[in-house]
Each structure stands twice: as structure tokens, then as C-alpha cells.
Amino acid sequence: MPDQSRAAETRTLHQRHRAVTPAWLATYYREPIELTHGEGRHVWDSAGNRYLDFFGGILTTMTAHALPEVTKAVAEQAGRIIHSSTLYLSTGMVELAEQIAELSGIPDAKVFFTTSGTEANDAALLLATAHRHSNQVLAMRNSYHGRSFTTVGITGNSSWSPTSLSPLQTLYVHGGVRTRGPFAHLSDADFIAACTEDLEDLLGQVGGSVAALIAEPIQGVGGFTSGPDGLFAAFKRVLDRHGILWISDEVQTGWGRTGEHFWGWQAHAEAGPPDLLTFAKGIGNGLSMGGVVARAEVMDCLDANSISTFGGSPITTAGALANLRHLLEHDLQGNARRTGAILVDRLLAAGLPVVREVRGKGLMIGVELVDAAGEPSPAAAGATLEHARELGLLIGKGGLSGNVLRVAPPLSLTGAEAVEGADLLVEALRRAQAETLAPEVPEAPTAPAAPAAPEGSRPA
Structure with missing residues (x-):
């Protein structure tokens, strides 16, 4: 089936979803996706796109998708x-x-x-x-x-x-x-x-x-x-x-x-x-x-x-x-400690101004995003979520202001997948930063003010 046709079917499914479910039932992404199957740390959507899953259905797919x-x-x-x-x-x-x-x-x-x-x-x-x-x-x-x-x-x-x-x-x-x-x-x-x-x-x-x-x-x-x-x-x-x-x-x-x-x-x-x-x-x-x-x-x-x-x-x-x-x-607790450290180290090493804090333990990592004034930036979190999906990575978000990325892969995550996912997330953050933390445009220089006319004089 052509990708365009699949995309149209997904849009139709979204319309049907909205028609019969509550307005307060949130979905991710400007164009929501349907996940159809998974294996290990990866999932596929109905259009055939493959993603590295760093959210596990809200920390629920704990070990792996389709664990035998x-x-x-x-x-x-x-x-x-x-x-x-x-x-x-x-x-x-x-x-x-x-x-x-x-x-x-x-x-x-x-x-x-x-x-x-x-x-x-x-x-x-x-x-x-x-x-x-x-x-x-x-x-x-x-x-x-x-x-x-x-x-x-x-x-x-x-x-x-x-x-x-x-x-x-x-x-x-x-x-x-x-x-x-x-x-x-x-x-x-x-x-x-x-x-x-x-x-x-x-x-x-x-x-x-x-x-x-x-x-x-x-x-x-x-x-x-x-x-x-x-x-x-x-x-x-x-x-x-x-x-x-x-x-x-x-x-x-x-x-x-x-x-x-x-x-x-x-x-x-x-x-x-x-x-x-x-x-x-x-x-x-x-x-x-x-x-x-x-x-x-x-x-x-x-x-x-x-x-x-x-x-x-x-x-x-x-x-x-x-x-x-x-x-x-399989000591997945130990694996969470090791692979989580890889993720945190690579996210910190990127040194991105949009990132206020990287926190958490093991494979439960929060990335708090801010604007140029250091205030919570839900816009940056939303943009990062979208860019991550485009790059083939699924993450979550939360926080009181909706400005925190939630990173929680299945606990069987490999070291190579941790590196891959961290690099994809850093790239998504860079793209979001360019959109939401753009440098201020300097004001155009103004001509020096004309000297004040002597009191009682008139313009020529």
C-alpha cells in the first residue's frame, strides 16, 4: 500500500477517534500515529515507519516488545x-x-x-x-x-x-x-x-x-x-x-x-x-x-x-x-544502571542551552527544557517530541509546565541502542532549540539625535 494512502487512513482513524472518544483524551504529535507491532526495543506504525521506543507505552513495556x-x-x-x-x-x-x-x-x-x-x-x-x-x-x-x-x-x-x-x-x-x-x-x-x-x-x-x-x-x-x-x-x-x-x-x-x-x-x-x-x-x-x-x-x-x-x-x-x-x-536492573549512565553522559556532553537539567536514575531520565530567559518551555518540549518522532525515536513528556522530556526505554536496552537513541535525541533537541531558542535579532542602529534647538528658535 502506498505511504500516502496509509497516511490518509491514519488521518481518517484520527478523525474517527476524535468523534467517539472524550475531548480530554490526549494523543501525541500533530499527526498522531498508530503503533501496530513491536520487537525488542523497536515498534512500527501503520505506515511502516520503524522507531526506537524510549517510552515503552508510558513505562509499561518494561523488558521488551514481544518478549518470547x-x-x-x-x-x-x-x-x-x-x-x-x-x-x-x-x-x-x-x-x-x-x-x-x-x-x-x-x-x-x-x-x-x-x-x-x-x-x-x-x-x-x-x-x-x-x-x-x-x-x-x-x-x-x-x-x-x-x-x-x-x-x-x-x-x-x-x-x-x-x-x-x-x-x-x-x-x-x-x-x-x-x-x-x-x-x-x-x-x-x-x-x-x-x-x-x-x-x-x-x-x-x-x-x-x-x-x-x-x-x-x-x-x-x-x-x-x-x-x-x-x-x-x-x-x-x-x-x-x-x-x-x-x-x-x-x-x-x-x-x-x-x-x-x-x-x-x-x-x-x-x-x-x-x-x-x-x-x-x-x-x-x-x-x-x-x-x-x-x-x-x-x-x-x-x-x-x-x-x-x-x-x-x-x-x-x-x-x-x-x-x-x-x-x-538477566539482571535488567543492572542493565538499566549501565545504559542509563550512557544516556545521561551523552545528553550532558551535548551542552545545549535549551536543556536546564538532565536528572533521574537508571532508565528513568528527565530532560527539563527552558527558553532564553530560563523559564519552562513547553514549546521546546513539544518541538523536540515532534523532531524525535521524525528521526525515528519515541519519547514522552511531562512536568507541571509540560516542559520535561521523559526518557524511559525498556530495561533490556543495549549499549549500542543507548548511544543511537541519545544521539537522535540530541539532534531533535538541536532542531527544537533552533526553533524556540533563536538568538534575538539586534535592533537596527539609529541615527544620532539632532542637537536641540536653542530656546525660542524656530525650524528653518
């Missing part, structure tokens, strides 16, 4: 039974729960499976508020925890919070963004001390008990921002004195993506593990899976019946077990 072990496990399970619900025993669900409980680092852990990160965070909030008999929740500024009514109510990012209505009373805490805000000028130690003092002050003014603090170790949608390592350990010491639970939202940071640790909370481990941990995205490698890990005392606190129709289904647990096994056997 996962596709085989899913196909074999689909040939037996696809669905049963939690009303029936499931060997796969129990085996996966056992592995995740052990990996979580939470003592006496139990696991509840959901179908998404939103639902996982929703369940964690239900558990925490029921356990503490309080609907007051602490959350971080610039945070994102999902799109449900409850999780929108604890999202500290106005770009993703369409309503102020909520079943929860949310109090927002400092510390999610290290390089901006009132404490940005402080050293790491003083930053942690100031944020902790602010937390103590906040709790001293709250009436009634607080259920929990929910926090992403690295804020995903917020632009891969974070406080210094040890921040949440300092917070946890305060929370423990008040009996407040700590929920670590590991939907994006889990499974070794940060390279340094298997979970993001482990960068703050000196105060011990969180009380609850939520996960999703990468564990299913594209299958719809999420869940909550919690101490048994917390997990068992509900005094009403509950089930999950789709959580922990036979087909998703089969794929997740194969995916997790592959990740652990």
Missing part, C-alpha cells in the same frame, strides 16, 4: 483458561503474590492484585483510611497518582487534576522537586531538614488523625523529579511517631528501573520499608496488571466482603510471572 517468554506464557494460558476471578483459587496468582511479597521488603506482606496503577493507589488509600479511621491524607506537591475520583483528589499537579472535589482531605507536603521552590537553594541535608520541619509544622496544625502519606519516590508525570535520597526516611521517622502510614507509589519506579535499587523506596531505606507499596505498569509488560503490597495488619483491616473480577487473572499472572523471571535472570 511472555508471549509464549500468555498463548499457553489462553489455550487453557483466560478468566476465572478471585472467587476461585489460582496457582499463578498465588505464585506471583509470593514472589512479590518476598521482593517487596515489607515484613509479613500480603498482596492484592488490581488491573492498573490507578486502581492500586485507590485500593491502598481505602486500606489506609480504613485502618486509621481517617480520610485525611498527605501527598506531595507536583505528584500524580491516577485518574480515578479518589486518586485525582491526591494529585498535586494541576495539569492532571480536573476537579477539586474529593472524598479525601488532602494536605500537600514539600519535597518532590529538588531544584525549584523555596528550599531549592539549600544543600541536600538542609533541604531534607527544611522539608521535615515543614511536615512537622503541618501535622501540628491538623485537627484529627492523618491516615497516610502517599508519595512517588521519583515523580513520574511530574517530570521525573525527586527530593534527595533519604528524604522519605526522615519523613517516616515523623510519620511513625504519629502512627501515620507511608504508601510508596512504585507504579513507575518499581522493578529495577532506577538501576540503583529494585524499588524506589530503597533509596530511603534507613528508616525501614513503607507500610504499603503500590505497583503496576512494568510487571505485566503491557498486560493490565497492578496491585498493593501491605503488612498483613493493614491489608486485613477491611470488615466487608470484596473480590476482584479481573485482578490477578490467569492470563495476566502467567505473563507477569514470565516477565518477572526474565527480568531477574
Whole structure:
């Protein structure tokens, strides 16, 4: 089929998409694309264009596209039974729960499976508020925890919070963004001390008990921002004195993506593990899976019946077990650390004025873009996204102002692919910089002013 014909079909599909889906359902690119298949770290669109995938369906294709072990496990399970619900025993669900409980680092852990990160965070909030008999929740500024009514109510990012209505009373805490805000000028130690003092002050003014603090170790949608390592350990010491639970939202940071640790909370481990941990995205490698890990005392606190129709289904647990096994056997956490360092080094070496900061850990890298005045530049981020796609690279974007590129390839990324992708991204940044950070045109020189006429004189 001619490329022009395929392009016309994609435009028609976009029109149909807009006609039957909500106006607020965002798509990337001026001319959105349809991804039809993938292999390894690459995907293809309906026009036959091949891309190096540095976003993995929003950090969800964690290991690789079409990973043979996962596709085989899913196909074999689909040939037996696809669905049963939690009303029936499931060997796969129990085996996966056992592995995740052990990996979580939470003592006496139990696991509840959901179908998404939103639902996982929703369940964690239900558990925490029921356990503490309080609907007051602490959350971080610039945070994102999902799109449900409850999780929108604890999202500290106005770009993703369409309503102020909520079943929860949310109090927002400092510390999610290290390089901006009132404490940005402080050293790491003083930053942690100031944020902790602010937390103590906040709790001293709250009436009634607080259920929990929910926090992403690295804020995903917020632009891969974070406080210094040890921040949440300092917070946890305060929370423990008040009996407040700590929920670590590991939907994006889990499974070794940060390279340094298997979970993001482990960068703050000196105060011990969180009380609850939520996960999703990468564990299913594209299958719809999420869940909550919690101490048994917390997990068992509900005094009403509950089930999950789709959580922990036979087909998703089969794929997740194969995916997790592959990740652990091939040390993809170590690979994320090594290849992530390649990406960061090459992006920093480019020395582009449009880039204010390159941050993150492992294969979770944020590139913050600014204009000539040093202010956030969503225009530069949008232009870079477009140019990257034209060059054959898919990336994401986020941040409160929409000016941060989000770079998060599958964890099996090779060193050669890291070099290739970094070079493509640098070229896309150069093109965007030329468009959005053009040097100011100097004003035309003006003729010297004529001497003033003596008082009382007239022009000739």
C-alpha cells in the first residue's frame, strides 16, 4: 500500500477517534500515529515507519516488545483458561503474590492484585483510611497518582487534576522537586531538614488523625523529579511517631528501573520499608496488571466482603510471572544502571542551552527544557517530541509546565541502542532549540539625535 494512502487512513482513524472518544483524551504529535507491532526495543506504525521506543507505552513495556517468554506464557494460558476471578483459587496468582511479597521488603506482606496503577493507589488509600479511621491524607506537591475520583483528589499537579472535589482531605507536603521552590537553594541535608520541619509544622496544625502519606519516590508525570535520597526516611521517622502510614507509589519506579535499587523506596531505606507499596505498569509488560503490597495488619483491616473480577487473572499472572523471571535472570536492573549512565553522559556532553537539567536514575531520565530567559518551555518540549518522532525515536513528556522530556526505554536496552537513541535525541533537541531558542535579532542602529534647538528658535 502506498505511504500516502496509509497516511490518509491514519488521518481518517484520527478523525474517527476524535468523534467517539472524550475531548480530554490526549494523543501525541500533530499527526498522531498508530503503533501496530513491536520487537525488542523497536515498534512500527501503520505506515511502516520503524522507531526506537524510549517510552515503552508510558513505562509499561518494561523488558521488551514481544518478549518470547511472555508471549509464549500468555498463548499457553489462553489455550487453557483466560478468566476465572478471585472467587476461585489460582496457582499463578498465588505464585506471583509470593514472589512479590518476598521482593517487596515489607515484613509479613500480603498482596492484592488490581488491573492498573490507578486502581492500586485507590485500593491502598481505602486500606489506609480504613485502618486509621481517617480520610485525611498527605501527598506531595507536583505528584500524580491516577485518574480515578479518589486518586485525582491526591494529585498535586494541576495539569492532571480536573476537579477539586474529593472524598479525601488532602494536605500537600514539600519535597518532590529538588531544584525549584523555596528550599531549592539549600544543600541536600538542609533541604531534607527544611522539608521535615515543614511536615512537622503541618501535622501540628491538623485537627484529627492523618491516615497516610502517599508519595512517588521519583515523580513520574511530574517530570521525573525527586527530593534527595533519604528524604522519605526522615519523613517516616515523623510519620511513625504519629502512627501515620507511608504508601510508596512504585507504579513507575518499581522493578529495577532506577538501576540503583529494585524499588524506589530503597533509596530511603534507613528508616525501614513503607507500610504499603503500590505497583503496576512494568510487571505485566503491557498486560493490565497492578496491585498493593501491605503488612498483613493493614491489608486485613477491611470488615466487608470484596473480590476482584479481573485482578490477578490467569492470563495476566502467567505473563507477569514470565516477565518477572526474565527480568531477574538477566539482571535488567543492572542493565538499566549501565545504559542509563550512557544516556545521561551523552545528553550532558551535548551542552545545549535549551536543556536546564538532565536528572533521574537508571532508565528513568528527565530532560527539563527552558527558553532564553530560563523559564519552562513547553514549546521546546513539544518541538523536540515532534523532531524525535521524525528521526525515528519515541519519547514522552511531562512536568507541571509540560516542559520535561521523559526518557524511559525498556530495561533490556543495549549499549549500542543507548548511544543511537541519545544521539537522535540530541539532534531533535538541536532542531527544537533552533526553533524556540533563536538568538534575538539586534535592533537596527539609529541615527544620532539632532542637537536641540536653542530656546525660542524656530525650524528653518
